[in-house]
Amino acid sequence: MNKFILTPLAIALSLTLSACGGSSSDGNSASSSNGGSTAQLQTISLQALTRQCGTDSAYQTDVVFHNDDGDAIGSVKTDAQGNFSGELPSGTRHVSLLGDVVDETDGGYKQIFTELDIENRANLGKFYFNNFSEGCGCTEYNVDTTALSTIASDYTIYQSQGNEVSGSVNICPSDNKLYLTALSRYSVDAKAAVIDVPVNSSVITLTDEDFIHDGVEVPVQLDFNADYSSTRGYIEAENTYQFVQYSFSGISDTLFIFPTVTEHNSYVQFDFMSDPMNVDGVEVDIHSYARSAIETDGDYQLTELPTITDDLGFSLLQITENNDASFDFSNVDNRFARTTWGYSFLVDDAAESRFDWTIRGGISGQIPDLSFGSIFPEPTDEVILEELTLLLYGYAGNATDANSYAQLLDTISEGGHLTKPEFSNYVYIFIGAELY
Numbered sequence: 001m002n003k004f005i006l007t008p009l010a011i012a013l014s015l016t017l018s019a020c021g022g023s024s025s026d027g028n029s030a031s032s033s034n035g036g037s038t039a040q041l042q043t044i045s046l047q048a049l050t051r052q053c054g055t056d057s058a059y060q061t062d063v064v065f066h067n068d069d070g071d072a073i074g075s076v077k078t079d080a081q082g083n084f085s086g087e088l089p090s091g092t093r094h095v096s097l098l099g100d101v102v103d104e105t106d107g108g109y110k111q112i113f114t115e116l117d118i119e120n121r122a123n124l125g126k127f128y129f130n131n132f133s134e135g136c137g138c139t140e141y142n143v144d145t146t147a148l149s150t151i152a153s154d155y156t157i158y159q160s161q162g163n164e165v166s167g168s169v170n171i172c173p174s175d176n177k178l179y180l181t182a183l184s185r186y187s188v189d190a191k192a193a194v195i196d197v198p199v200n201s202s203v204i205t206l207t208d209e210d211f212i213h214d215g216v217e218v219p220v221q222l223d224f225n226a227d228y229s230s231t232r233g234y235i236e237a238e239n240t241y242q243f244v245q246y247s248f249s250g251i252s253d254t255l256f257i258f259p260t261v262t263e264h265n266s267y268v269q270f271d272f273m274s275d276p277m278n279v280d281g282v283e284v285d286i287h288s289y290a291r292s293a294i295e296t297d298g299d300y301q302l303t304e305l306p307t308i309t310d311d312l313g314f315s316l317l318q319i320t321e322n323n324d325a326s327f328d329f330s331n332v333d334n335r336f337a338r339t340t341w342g343y344s345f346l347v348d349d350a351a352e353s354r355f356d357w358t359i360r361g362g363i364s365g366q367i368p369d370l371s372f373g374s375i376f377p378e379p380t381d382e383v384i385l386e387e388l389t390l391l392l393y394g395y396a397g398n399a400t401d402a403n404s405y406a407q408l409l410d411t412i413s414e415g416g417h418l419t420k421p422e423f424s425n426y427v428y429i430f431i432g433a434e435l436y
Contacts, residue, residue, distance in 0.1 A: 045085035046124040048078045048097055053136035054174030058082035059129055061099035062375045066114075068093040070368030075375055093119060094368065098376055099129040101356075109354040114370060116361035120406035125413030138172040141198070144205040151208050155182035155191070160242040169204070171197055178204065179242040181256075182211050190215030190256040192243060215256030216298045218267060220247045223290075223305045226269045231255040231294065233262025234418050257294055264419050265294040269305050277313040284313035284433045293424035303396055303425040306333045316390050316431045328364035329392050335427050336363050337400035342389035346436070349381040362402055363392065389432040396425035 048059040058081045065074045065088055074089035088095075096114040103109070113127050143165055145152055157165040160179035171178060178195040191211035195204060218231050228248040232241040242262060247253035257265040272287035292303040312332070329339060341359040346352065355376075359367060394400060398408060408422065417423045 041087040041090060042092065042119065043085070043087050044095070044118065044121060044124055045083065046078075046095075046097070047084075047126045048082040048099060049126055049128055050131045051128045052131045053172060056128075059099060061097055061129065064096045064098065064372050064375055065089050065092040066094040066096065066368070066370055067091045068368070070094065070370040072371050072373040072375070075373065093117065094370065095124065096370065096372065097127045098372065099127075101129045102131050104132045106354060109356065110376065112355060112357040112372075112376070114357070114359045116359065116365065116367070117402065120403055121410060123410045123413040125409075136172050138170045139202065140168050141171055141178075142168050142203045144203055147205060147207045149208055151182050151191070151206075151211055154186060155184050155189075155211075157182050157206075161244050162246060176238075179261075180206075180211075181215075181243055181245070181258075183254075183256075188217060188254050190254075190258075192258040192261055194261060213258045213260045215258055216296070218255040218257055218294055218298045218300070220253070220255060221267075221302045222249060223269055223271075223302075225271045225288075225308070226305055227272055228270055229255070230268040230270070231257055232266055232268065233257055234264040234266065235262055236264065236416060236419055257298060259296040266424075267292045267294050267300050267302075269303075271305050271308060273308065277310065279313045279317050279433075282317060282433050282435060284316065284431060286312055286429065286431050288429045289427065291424065291426040293421065303427060306335070306392075306427050306429045308429065312429065312431055313433070316388065316433060325367040326365070327367075330364050332392055332429065333394070333427065334400070335396045335425075336392045336394040336429075337398075337405050338393055339363055340391040340393070341367070342387070342391075342432075343385060344387035346384045346386050347379045347381055348384060349379070353379075362405075363394075363400070384436050386436045387432070387434050389430070391428055391430050393426070393428035395423055396427055398422055 046063070048061045049056045050059045060078050060080065060082065063076050063078060063084050064072050067073050068091070073091060076084055078084050094114060094116050095118050096112060098110060098112050100108060101111045111129055115121070115124055118124065151157070158181045159165055159169060160181070165180065169178065176197055178197055180193040180195065182191045182193070184190065192213040192215065193206070193210040194213070195210060198204060220229055222229055226249060228246055230244060230246050232244040234241055243258055245255050247255055259265065269290045270287065273285060276283035276285050286308050288306040288308050290303040290305045292300045294300045327339070329336065339361055343357040344354070345357070346354050361367070395408065398404060411417055411420070412423070
């Protein structure tokens with residue numbers, strides 16, 4: 001196994017966590033080491049939340065402000081509602097949030113989010129610190145199909161995510177409705193049902209009259225490299241996708257949407273490597289994705305898949321050897337405008353503690369030497385980089401300069417962006433490497 005240690009990588013990744021004595025304060029006034037400036041200060045808003053079992057709760061956590069070089073120049077805590085909204089310390093260029101999370105496999109550890117180059121931003125949106133310390137309490141409901149006639153004889157019934165219904169379904173506390181699809185075995189036809197989850201019963205009884213929503217056929221188009229395509233409908237009130245169906249390369253499956261249930265529908269293409277790429281003994285997984293908006297009549301303009309090339313895996317690992325932590329992926333796809341880096345570190349101390357770090361920025365630039373002061377002191381034991389991921393993404397049809405994307409990102413932060421046309425043509429390439 002390859003062993004990547006943080007100490008030699010700190011220069012390459014600019015991830016040295018040097019303590020620098022940053023201050024902290026409660027409430028919505030950011031403390032700063034650069035006081036006394038008369039220039040108008042930038043204001044931003046953000047919210048920290050914990051998420052478990054589909055339910056969000058406010059989370060009080062630390063927000064650290066960095067200057068252009070990555071030094072911590074001030075900090076603040078989010079309020080009781082998880083919010084920070086106010087002025088930034090003079091000279092703020094980057095913002096980080098640090099909180100504690102719980103994972104079913106890894107237990108408790110530190111999660112860090114960093115937003116680079118926020119000088120054009122007004123709303124950084126929501127940051128989720130997941131808490132999986134408890135079971136979600138999902139319940140098995142029996143499905144009674146004895147009252148079905150035509151649906152039972154001519155159709156096969158599926159749950160929203162594509163699993164065939166065979167006697168029972170699992171429903172979690174955050175689910176108020178059950179979404180079912182009935183696909184004809186003998187013709188190009190589909191119907192959908194939206195069932196209210198019973199409150200005082202563990203039995204869901206289906207009738208033919210429940211399947212009142214007629215499907216609209218969506219023609220299958222696949223780019224040369226696509227492994228499969230999929231349709232799905234977005235329900236804004238629940239912020240979820242429903243009626244997910246798949247058609248795999250070489251198989252002429254029919255896809256449908258149900259416009260009387262879901263007003264906003266998408267056609268998705270997906271390309272994934274069947275076997276991981278081996279780069280100097282490291283396995284690298286790569287996949288790409290493209291989304292297109294579907295009209296109510298089933299028509300759409302196909303968004304082309306980003307092309308996966310062999311050098312992408314090499315490019316990801318070369319970042320670990322780049323002395324100034326600079327990167328430039330602008331030539332990968334002219335629709336890409338943003339990067340999301342994911343680092344997973346193991347601290348080789350007595351407790352084998354760990355921390356994960358997500359860094360978001362432009363499609364090219366440099367990761368500065370970020371530090372967090374007393375909020376997160378530098379680990380004194382050996383730190384091992386276990387996993388490195390990179391997401392390159394954009395929205396086709398939009399300008400890719402930093403100012404234009406600052407506006408798009410603020411729109412995303414306000415919520416409901418999946419209903420807006422400028423976000424229809426989402427494209428990305430994801431690269432992941434397990435290093436240890």
